Amino acid sequence: MAAYRFCRTDDIELLVSALNHCWAPQFPEEPLMTAAVFKRSIRDLQVWCSSCMVAFSGSDPIGVLIGAKRPSGTLIHKIAVHPEHQRQGHARHLLDSLGSKLAILGPPRIVTEVPESFSAACELFGASGYVQEAVLTDYVADTGGAAVDLPDRFVIPVTVDDLTANGLLGGSDSTVCWARAPESIAARKDEIAGLAVASEDQLEAYVLYSTDAAEAHVLSLRSLVDDDGARLSQLVSRLHSQLNACSVQKAHPSEVSPALLTRIGFRPTHTHRLYATTARSA
Secondary structure, eight states: EEEEEEEOGGGGGHHHHHHHHHHHOOOTTSSOOHHHHHHHHHHHHOOOOOOOOEEEEEEEEEEEEEEEEEETEEEEEEEOGGGGGSSHHHHHHHHHHHHHHHHHHSSSSOOOOEEOHHHHHHHHHHHHOOOEEEEEEEEESSOOOOOOOOOEEEEEEEEEEHHHHHHOOOSSTTTGGGGSHHHHHHHHHGGGEEEEESSOOOOOEEEEEEEEEEEEEEEEEEEEEEEEEEHHHHHHHHHHHHHHEEEEEOTTTTTTTHHHHTTTOOOOEEEEEEEEEEEOOO
């Protein structure tokens, strides 16, 4: 008979073991979880051990749920059941237990971002009362777009602190995927670089990005003037002069329009479903 329990801050090793036992067999292309990487997710994504659960058969972990929490809501970051124990209701029980807890303690909003290719997970959340709110799209720019010459404008380095001091990075934004929300950017600010187009009077557009294997992962991009994407195109072109490619992960259609991303050199690749529900007692 299965047993379930919420975790504590001293359960990191248990959660790492459960992920490697339940998640890793289904995603063998991903590296195994380590305590260091899990602790980084606590910093970057605000994973809360008290919002994580493990299902057991005897002493063996057979299911795991990883939850991240912010004032705006809770993210189901990962949920997995070991292949030998699937289709037995364990995943549904994990979701229902977390929902019952959050119905009392809050925050009531629960979200998850599921790749459309993971049909089993999409079916699970749909059957568990989650409603699809949006489709999030990954984009990649393999080559720099055609930059427009902007006289009397300068491309300058910019930091997260610079943008925050100028009121250009706000609080929580529900239209931005969890990993690129302002809270994640603030947590990772020392690892994030940025470029901005500036006039003598103000910043007019900016891009924040991290780098990995000569690729820029765009975390935030914004034009502060109505220029049909000219300034952002200039910034993307500048990134391409330094790196091989640029990507934007899980872009919400309300965050930046697909037409604008296409205009500045990006093309869509993969899609994800944003599901949401309101916590309620099971």
